[in-house]
Amino acid sequence: MSTKKKISTKQFKDGFGPSTVKEDIILSVKNLKTNFTTKWGTVKAVDGVDFDLRKGETLGIVGESGSGKSVTSLSIMRLVPDPPGTIEDGEIILNGRDILKLSEKEMTEVRGGEVSLILQDPMTALNPVFNVSNQVGEAISIHQGLKGATLWEKVVESLKSVRIPAAEVRAKDFPHQLSGGMRQRVVGAIGISSAPSVLIADEPTTSLDVTIQAAYLRLLKQIQAESDIGIIFITHDFGIVAKMCDRVAVMYAGRIVESADVRTIFNNPLHEYTKALISSVPKLEEKTGRLAQIEGQPPMLWDLSEGDAFAPRSKLKFKPEDAKIRPKLVEVSPDHWVQLSKASVEDFEKYSHLVDY
Amino acid sequence: MTSKTKNSSVPYAPGCNSNSDNSILQVRNLRKWFNVKSAFRFAGRDLFGTTSWLKAVDDVSFDIEYGKTFGLVGESGCGKTTTGKLILQLEKLSTDGSVDAGNIFFKGEDLKNLSDAGKKEYRTSIQAVFQDPWSSLNPRMRVRDVIGEPLKIATKMTRSQINSRVSEVLEEVGLHSYQSNLFPHEFSGGQRQRIGIARALALQPELIILDEPVSALDVSIRAQIMNLLVDLQKEHNLAYILIAHNLATVRYMCHQMAVMYLGVIQEMGDTEAIFNDPMHIYTNALISAALPSHPDIEREEIILPGEVVSPIDPPSGDVFMTRTPLEVDEKHEYFSTRPNLVEKSKNHWVIDTPWSLATKENRVKMASLELD
Numbered sequence: 001m002s003t004k005k006k007i008s009t010k011q012f013k014d015g016f017g018p019s020t021v022k023e024d025i026i027l028s029v030k031n032l033k034t035n036f037t038t039k040w041g042t043v044k045a046v047d048g049v050d051f052d053l054r055k056g057e058t059l060g061i062v063g064e065s066g067s068g069k070s071v072t073s074l075s076i077m078r079l080v081p082d083p084p085g086t087i088e089d090g091e092i093i094l095n096g097r098d099i100l101k102l103s104e105k106e107m108t109e110v111r112g113g114e115v116s117l118i119l120q121d122p123m124t125a126l127n128p129v130f131n132v133s134n135q136v137g138e139a140i141s142i143h144q145g146l147k148g149a150t151l152w153e154k155v156v157e158s159l160k161s162v163r164i165p166a167a168e169v170r171a172k173d174f175p176h177q178l179s180g181g182m183r184q185r186v187v188g189a190i191g192i193s194s195a196p197s198v199l200i201a202d203e204p205t206t207s208l209d210v211t212i213q214a215a216y217l218r219l220l221k222q223i224q225a226e227s228d229i230g231i232i233f234i235t236h237d238f239g240i241v242a243k244m245c246d247r248v249a250v251m252y253a254g255r256i257v258e259s260a261d262v263r264t265i266f267n268n269p270l271h272e273y274t275k276a277l278i279s280s281v282p283k284l285e286e287k288t289g290r291l292a293q294i295e296g297q298p299p300m301l302w303d304l305s306e307g308d309a310f311a312p313r314s315k316l317k318f319k320p321e322d323a324k325i326r327p328k329l330v331e332v333s334p335d336h337w338v339q340l341s342k343a344s345v346e347d348f349e350k351y352s353h354l355v356d357y
Numbered sequence: 358m359t360s361k362t363k364n365s366s367v368p369y370a371p372g373c374n375s376n377s378d379n380s381i382l383q384v385r386n387l388r389k390w391f392n393v394k395s396a397f398r399f400a401g402r403d404l405f406g407t408t409s410w411l412k413a414v415d416d417v418s419f420d421i422e423y424g425k426t427f428g429l430v431g432e433s434g435c436g437k438t439t440t441g442k443l444i445l446q447l448e449k450l451s452t453d454g455s456v457d458a459g460n461i462f463f464k465g466e467d468l469k470n471l472s473d474a475g476k477k478e479y480r481t482s483i484q485a486v487f488q489d490p491w492s493s494l495n496p497r498m499r500v501r502d503v504i505g506e507p508l509k510i511a512t513k514m515t516r517s518q519i520n521s522r523v524s525e526v527l528e529e530v531g532l533h534s535y536q537s538n539l540f541p542h543e544f545s546g547g548q549r550q551r552i553g554i555a556r557a558l559a560l561q562p563e564l565i566i567l568d569e570p571v572s573a574l575d576v577s578i579r580a581q582i583m584n585l586l587v588d589l590q591k592e593h594n595l596a597y598i599l600i601a602h603n604l605a606t607v608r609y610m611c612h613q614m615a616v617m618y619l620g621v622i623q624e625m626g627d628t629e630a631i632f633n634d635p636m637h638i639y640t641n642a643l644i645s646a647a648l649p650s651h652p653d654i655e656r657e658e659i660i661l662p663g664e665v666v667s668p669i670d671p672p673s674g675d676v677f678m679t680r681t682p683l684e685v686d687e688k689h690e691y692f693s694t695r696p697n698l699v700e701k702s703k704n705h706w707v708i709d710t711p712w713s714l715a716t717k718e719n720r721v722k723m724a725s726l727e728l729d
Binding site: 064065180210211212213214263283287290293298 | 547576577581584604632644645654
């Protein structure tokens with residue numbers, strides 16, 4: 001074994017440089033409502049969600065399980081299982097056209113072409129009986145109609161673009177022969193192989209180790225810098241938000257309760273839920289005192305009241321009738337939107353002129 | 358302790374300071390080698406190919422003090438869970454026979470020499486809470502039976518005594534006693550983890566092994582569970598072994614910690630000492646890869662060359678030498694023999710080889726941010 005190794009102590013400034021956000025809006029979701037019919041009643045999984053995504057921007061959608069963040073992403077992919085789910089209302093405008101109005105056949109081209117999805121668990125996202133080149137090649141042949149040697153070249157090229165070493169060899173491997181990080185890269189390669197304008201990453205790193213997670217996040221940033229892709233990052237981890245996102249939308253019970261650029265969210269959160277989420281995470285940089293904890297459980301979505309869904313868990317003092325008003329999402333300062341409710345915004349009085357309740 | 362005969366003394370090991378009076382558990386030179394046979398077998402015989410050894414845990418020693426939390430950190434495959442299983446006796450210590458598989462000392466007494474009563478005390482004093490509250494509770498058992506089962510097996514309590522103990526521990530973990538009639542699927546993830554903790558508490562243990570207790574839970578629930586664990590520790594003077602890969606959780610919960618790589622402890626000591634001055638390159642790399650708590654914190658990542666090496670037939674010298682960014686001297690004694698932990702500052706031990714200590718370039722900068 002040769003031990004004369006190159007000294008590579010070079011530290012990476014990793015793609016986390018200045019943001020590459022452009023002005024052009026590539027995806028605009030307006031008043032999206034997705035319901036599920038269950039035996040307990042209608043579940044409003046997504047209840048009137050609005051957001052825009054710009055070119056080269058990373059939008060973090062943060063929330064607990066059941067907050068509707070994954071259903072939002074499935075709605076954008078039009079993959080909500082129907083029945084029981086239906087997209088009741090709203091518009092999803094991707095590159096200028098409303099994809100909710102497209103036929104299923106047209107949607108097949110959009111899905112994986114203009115917008116793709118990376119899921120949490122790479123082992124279930126990949127088919128164990130096909131090798132890597134089959135699976136990456138499937139997406140490419142559907143969207144770009146390539147065959148034979150050109151297809152193979154394109155497969156190897158997209159594996160190289162996600163920094164898989166020895167891509168020609170790895171392309172012939174089966175998923176079980178790859179490590180977790182490599183598998184997730186293959187899923188990423190499938191996602192970006194057709195140069196989509198929007199990439200939805202649904203907790204892609206939760207099952208990975210810290211070092212592999214860091215490498216994967218760096219890779220996504222690099223790909224974004226190269227191709228101006230807009231990324232929607234669905235996560236419950238504020239660490240990922242701090243590292244990756246330009247803008248954040250915090251979801252609770254199917255609605256956005258606060259959205260702003262990432263620094264505003266961390267430095268000046270207004271909604272009690274956002275505040276609580278940030279302060280309930282222990283810090284690595286210093287010894288944390290006792291953690292602030294959010295009491296109670298996330299609500300059951302089938303018996304949601306019309307009012308402020310967060311009120312039962314809020315620490316603030318409020319009158320019961322204040323919680324019954326359905327709060328509006330208003331712009332309290334430029335590009336900082338808060339769902340204004342007496343029950344869950346401490347500075348309500350300061351902004352009360354923006355609402356009529 | 359029933360048999361307090363002090364005939365066995367716990368041997369010294371580098372990194373282990375405390376004497377057996379304030380340690381509930383001391384492990385010495387713990388080894389778990391798995392026999393990995395090659396694939397070419399016919400009629401139960403190896404045709405060609407050789408037998409290799411997967412060294413999941415290799416010469417691990419540490420002390421757990423009463424009422425304190427000890428953290429085990431490392432990437433998947435580093436042997437942290439296997440260490441926990443060895444202590445729980447879910448795995449047997451084993452080597453290829455050429456070296457000793459190590460010892461576990463419970464309150465100063467070697468586990469091998471314990472009487473039957475002592476072994477029983479050991480098994481009731483050490484309990485576990487697992488990562489996934491969905492798969493670690495039997496879906497066909499009511500909560501009362503889930504929590505009551507260890508009591509039924511290990512004690513002579515009557516049914517009504519068991520029921521009242523179950524109600525007691527349920528209240529203690531923040532659930533209601535009437536919920537003992539429900540099934541696990543009727544609870545949320547956080548509540549299920551509380552049930553898991555209640556089951557571990559039922560026998561009044563002194564040490565609980567927490568294997569990633571919060572990583573499967575929602576963020577807003579994690580703080581609840583971590584605070585609950587801290588409160589229970591204070592109340593009952595519990596010792597914990599926290600197996601985790603989230604360094605922020607470890608810093609929050611642990612008094613002492615050890616960083617493992619390829620089955621070997623690389624750095625060990627007081628948690629704050631390690632976080633304030635991480636010495637080993639691997640520790641620095643792990644910390645640098647952890648996620649920041651604020652967007653303005655930019656840690657430059659220290660990237661180790663290569664990937665995690667397979668633990669099958671690891672190097673006979675320092676296991677870290679295949680990953681170090683520094684030059685490895687082939688003539689150095691630690692190229693072929695295992696280095697020991699060295700105490701660099703008070704209660705801060707690290708593997709000291711010419712290529713394992715962080716130099717100026719690969720030391721993580723823990724920029725803490727003063728927020729207004």
